[in-house]
Amino acid sequence: MALNQDFNLPRLERCLALTWESGAQPVVIFTKSDLRENLDEKLALAAPVTLGVETLVISSIKGDTWKYVRELIRPGMTAAMIGSSGTGKSTLLNRLLGGEAIRTNGLRSDGKGRHTTTRRELYRLPDGGLIVDTPGMREFGMWDSSEGIDRR
Numbered sequence: 001m002a003l004n005q006d007f008n009l010p011r012l013e014r015c016l017a018l019t020w021e022s023g024a025q026p027v028v029i030f031t032k033s034d035l036r037e038n039l040d041e042k043l044a045l046a047a048p049v050t051l052g053v054e055t056l057v058i059s060s061i062k063g064d065t066w067k068y069v070r071e072l073i074r075p076g077m078t079a080a081m082i083g084s085s086g087t088g089k090s091t092l093l094n095r096l097l098g099g100e101a102i103r104t105n106g107l108r109s110d111g112k113g114r115h116t117t118t119r120r121e122l123y124r125l126p127d128g129g130l131i132v133d134t135p136g137m138r139e140f141g142m143w144d145s146s147e148g149i150d151r152r
């Protein structure tokens, strides 16, 4: 989830619930930290939601905080990125792949339209490990109302 207007804690809770339900190990990645839009306030609000979940705060544009993600994905692991369109998933993937390997969701120079990930695609990372880039999802919902986080 991006640390700009995309920031939405109820959506983050739904993403976490879906990830736990899938059997995968969630990691929360807050992107676009370089924008510094009320960063500390947002992270403080998110802390109770991300309790017990590994959380990274990164920029894929400035500095090298994105390297924390590379360290997470070890040989033999398969990672999948989920999150709204425009949060920076493909930009992060390009960093991890070490080049402009795939298209990102930036505005075209004429301001019309966007390049967007349209399919789920699996990539092999240079140092080992696999990662799935997903198209942006408009909404995350629960399959049925009995699903959710139930920590005892």
Ligand SMILES: Nc1nc2c(ncn2[C@@H]2O[C@H](COP(=O)(O)OP(=O)(O)O)[C@@H](O)[C@H]2O)c(=O)[nH]1
Pocket: 031, 032, 033, 034, 035, 058, 059, 060, 061, 062, 083, 084, 085, 086, 087, 088, 089, 090, 091, 092, 103, 104, 105, 106, 107, 117, 136
């Ligand atoms: N400022 C800033 N912009 C970013 C960052 N990561 C991605 N972006 C921009 O956000 C837009 C959407 O990125 P994209 O990777 O296509 O998002 P996706 O839809 O989640 O794959 C693009 O214009 C990127 O340049 C970041 O860390 N900081």
Ligand SMILES: [Mg+2]
Pocket: 089, 090, 091, 103, 104, 105, 116, 117, 133, 134, 135, 136
């Ligand atoms: Mg994308």
